[in-house]
Amino acid sequence: MRLFLTGLRVQFEVMRRQPDHLLTLCTLPFTAVILLSVVLHSARPDLVVNAFLAPALMGLWGFATGSAVEVVTGDNWSGTLEPGMAAPGALHPVYLGRIAAVMGLGVIPLGETWLLGGVLFGVTPTIHHPWVFWAAMAASVFAMTGTSLLMAAALLLSRNGGIYQNFLSFPIYVLSGVMVPVSYLPEPLRPFSHLVFLSWAADLMRDSASPGPVSAVGWRLLAVVVLGVVGLVAGRLLLAAVLRRARELGTVRYA
Template sequence: MRLFLSGVRTQFWLLRRQPDELLTLCTIPFTVVMMLSIVMHAARPDLVANAFLAPTLIGLWGFATGLATTVLVGERWTATLELGMAAPGAVHSVYLGRISAVMVLGVVPLGETWLLGRLLFGVTPEVHHPWVFWAAMAASVFAMIGTSLLLAASMLLSKNSNNYLNFLSFPVYLLSGVMVPVQYLPEFLRPLSHAIFLSWSADLMRDAMAVEAVTGAGWRLLAIVGLGAAALVGGRALLAAALRRARELGAVTYA
């Protein structure tokens, strides 16, 4: 826990020194305007909740791929990864703390979206089941931490990590149904969405904003947490393997 908290403090200190890392927040207004403009001009008030959730979850994923996932890659490019590997304590907890600090900030797009919806369009959706909504949001942040660690460890093995991260964004947005519910996708694509925790998050949070009672909230939350836990375990194992391989090869930084 001490190493984890040290990683959290380190990441917040780095963000204060390099506020440009938070540029993801500057892209959210454009997404909000685009989504809400489509919905409002189409006279579809029933889709307002979708238009609010899409920028929120897109922002959460943006923090993961734009900052959290690059924690390890950045360490390698700046030739500081070997310093962590040489430390007497395990570095896994430190990096997990840094990633967690980033993903906690991933909640900010939620408030940004609600504020812009009120200021620019004069609308904000009502959350009829707040405990379900916030439980789903908390579970999503946890799952995104695990997913970020898995992606970070994977990207550590490639020099072209940014290309892969850029490629992942739109397929994930589509398959997770952050704007268009999964049931409207081609049938052969739907099974793939079940492996992406954001599809469970989007569906559950949309249901939490509806008047009708939310069905199966418990097992749906469990699905989000379970996928996040699986990614966390996989990321921890892959990071250990990547660092072990670097020690065996005697090559940590890129040539």
């Protein structure tokens, strides 16, 4: 826990000194305006909730594939990963703390979207089941933290990690149904959506805006958490394997 908290403090200090880590917060409002404009001018009030949630969840994923992943890959390319490997403490709780600090800021896009909707369009959705909404959001942040650790460890193995970072965005947006529900996807793609925790979270958050009861809340939240734990454990094991390989070869970077 001490190393985890150290990672939190370090990352908050890094982001304070290098605000470019927060560029996602500057680009996200444009996505929100586009989606809200399309939905409202198409006279589709039934999709307003989708238009609010999509930018928020896309922003969360953007933090994961951007700043969170670069916590590890950035240390690799700057040459600070090797000294960390020589430290007496384990590296993975420090990186997990740093990634958690980034993902904690991933909640901000939700507030941005709600603010823009109210100020520019005069519309904000009503959340009839707020505890379901916030439980799904909290589970998403947890799952995203573990998934980010897994992605960061995997990208350490590649010469061209940046290409894969960019590729990971739109397939996940489609499979998770953040804007278009999974039920509208082609039949062959639907089973794959169950492997993406954002699909469970997005459905729960949409259902929380409906006045009727939300079905199977516990099981659906459990699905998000379990997928997050799978990512966390896999990320921990893969990072350990990558660092062990680095010690055997004497370097963590490709020449």
